[in-house]
Amino acid sequence: MNHPAQLAALKKPLPPELLAALQAVFADRVTTSLAMREHHGRDESSYDPMLPDAVVFAQTTEEVAEAVKLCSSFDIPMIPYGTGTSLEGHILALRGGITIDLSQMSKVLAVHAEDQTATVQAGVTRKQLNQEIKDTGLFFPIDPGADASLGGMAATRASGTNAVRYGTMRENVMALTVVTADGRIIKTGTRARKSSAGYDLTRIFVGSEGTLGIITEVTVRLYPQPEAVSAAVCSFPNTAAAVNTVIQTIQMGVPVARVEFLDENAVRSINRHDKLNLPEKPLLLFEFHGSEHGVQEQAQVVQELAGEHDAIGFEWATRPEDRSRLWTARHNAYFAMLQMRPGARAISTDCCVPISRLAECILDTQADCEKNDMIHGIVGHVGDGNFHVLMMVDPHDPADVAKAEGVNARMVARAISMDGTCTGEHGVGMHKMDFLVQEHGVEAIEQMRILKRAFDPKNIMNPGKILHSVQETI
């Protein structure tokens, strides 16, 4: 078991020859400054930072390959870094090593509007891409909240609010450029919409969290900006009523673009944070995309379903500025909830279950939070069966942290018992490694180890993430 302490014990000092060799390639784009190492040794998780020994800023795929070859020749770990917005400790330098920062790889390389595809360097963020393509009439829908880099989003199989309609990075990455653990450059996939041409290397790297190779370029699908967009917000007397409205919406096949759930704690937080006056009850936030008539049709079905579940105040947000205010508030929920307990740190977790089990899973998790007096909020991309729990803990109180981790472990066990998954979109990082075995079983985990050992025989690609002790049986 490679616990942080044991991994730290595996940490080798940075060989001065490696640093010199990196400096020869990257000149002033390699740094060992404490401030820069601290910045790169943390993400949005509640883990204490673990610093790399140096950070290099790559500008091309070839430079990444150079850095990888050098690190590999010294058996030194390397960690790709995009925007640092991961949530489960993905980019912490458990065994030190070199962080390869890709944020200067920020060029949109090609937009093929006529094919609805774009190819970008890994450091391009989703907002940057949408800004650069806005005159084409197309947009890139995947929206995990943070303005993450496309490389990082691919590496963590990100999704977010729009996934119920447009899918996740799994469905929307068409092709990749990847630097392998031995520094070769490979191209996976094409711009064809479908292919049966051999093993799906693209899907192997999507969601691999930097542990199999470093993604340096990403080709994604784009979508026509919808002819019409409308949004609606409504409150419910209780969580069950809200979630059951969603379940029926999905079961009826209404192609909602977004449907977000916020429990009353989350609503209370964003009311304060964003100066809104939403009723402090469980709330659903819908968005509909389509033709003028299609959007009306969808919205009407949803309004009827909500009515059957005693919805309170079904309100339309037809003006773009109203919609934008609501979605900004939703995206701020994380920061808003942090303020529920000043000085606290958030333990954030997510899971995803088949839609029919969603109400049960949320209600039981909510009850568990309450029973344990957790200061918490639950929000979710509920159309996918995916929800998030944020628990505000005192990081210096081990009992408090343990209580939150207990809630998390029980939520995961509950989701898995319902044929669900231990993480719908946050990824494994360091936080969900134990649960991976529970979800997939020892034989499937062994198959993942076989893959990891084959692609990264020295265990130097973001080691200590996704799988425990891959080296054990080499």
Add this chain to the structure above:
Amino acid sequence: MNHPAQLAALKKPLPPELLAALQAVFADRVTTSLAMREHHGRDESSYDPMLPDAVVFAQTTEEVAEAVKLCSSFDIPMIPYGTGTSLEGHILALRGGITIDLSQMSKVLAVHAEDQTATVQAGVTRKQLNQEIKDTGLFFPIDPGADASLGGMAATRASGTNAVRYGTMRENVMALTVVTADGRIIKTGTRARKSSAGYDLTRIFVGSEGTLGIITEVTVRLYPQPEAVSAAVCSFPNTAAAVNTVIQTIQMGVPVARVEFLDENAVRSINRHDKLNLPEKPLLLFEFHGSEHGVQEQAQVVQELAGEHDAIGFEWATRPEDRSRLWTARHNAYFAMLQMRPGARAISTDCCVPISRLAECILDTQADCEKNDMIHGIVGHVGDGNFHVLMMVDPHDPADVAKAEGVNARMVARAISMDGTCTGEHGVGMHKMDFLVQEHGVEAIEQMRILKRAFDPKNIMNPGKILHSVQETI
């Protein structure tokens, strides 16, 4: 290079101890009869049959695991078999060995209508599944033409007419049970709509054509039967007009459920075969799924676009029996075209390109066929940028076969030069192995080899398919 002749030279005689051990497990469900071996040594490709040494009929995942362990202990190749409808030589026993027939694994194990998922044994066919779920109001959309088994469809990453709307097996397989090369049983994926929980083992096995493990159970997504369905057929003065209508339909984001192209040769063939009297011109066949109003809206846009491209006789097929007659004719196109040249065998191939390049790719391929006096037809799931060429050749005339393979090679090179793929849905089998290197490049192919060697170190899982000479560097 493992050419058939060289592979046949690698063929080991069937060890009598293996046969005896299989008989002890499978009793009369193992056979060495010539008739049964001949039946299992061919598919729908133009290759001469290559027979396995024996065929076993498995009924459970555990039995498959038993067979795999036994074959593995003798280093004897094994080939999974569903319905034998593959098109590129996927199931031919190049090095002999044991064919594991999964057609008796034909149970629908679970239908979760409330979650729109079904779990089936690998031998269940798509028509059987649709028959068994028809009272749920749901359907399974993937339709490659043949009534293939779900295991085979997963293994070849199949798609077909509906993929433009509903995706391919890549998007629609949620979870698998797989027997690995050493006979372990693994479960990949869950019934959650999305997951970031570790490496995407599901997508590794989808499209792996039996070369990495044997798929024994498949969980797929189902979809609500559309509230309204309508179909339309229209002819065009030339191929460019038909294909440009499709390109614009897709670029405008019209969510067509199916859009099929048939060139005038294909139309002529199905007219004869199915006693239709369609104008013998390039033809498009559309199907629309949605609400009553949504379907009308889609169809109206398409009718206008077709009109702008001088469509001839845009006709509605509103009655289910008319729709069914047209789609049956489309599905019969393969057999209908075979009759264009009695006694001939069809060399069938497909490719897929970004939608904007589709007209150019089809027109150049058509011109190449005509220049070479090929008796041919072109049909396509053109909404995806995917099309098929059937060339009727005299299998005993090497010059004729070489001419057809020349057309095929140039079509593939053309597709790849357009950022497309050498096969959209047929798969690699034996026929597309050379093109895989051309498409992915040597470094990506090396990465596929690393995967193959890790998952099948003895090279006994359907050897000689997808990759040449995986053993070379072991």
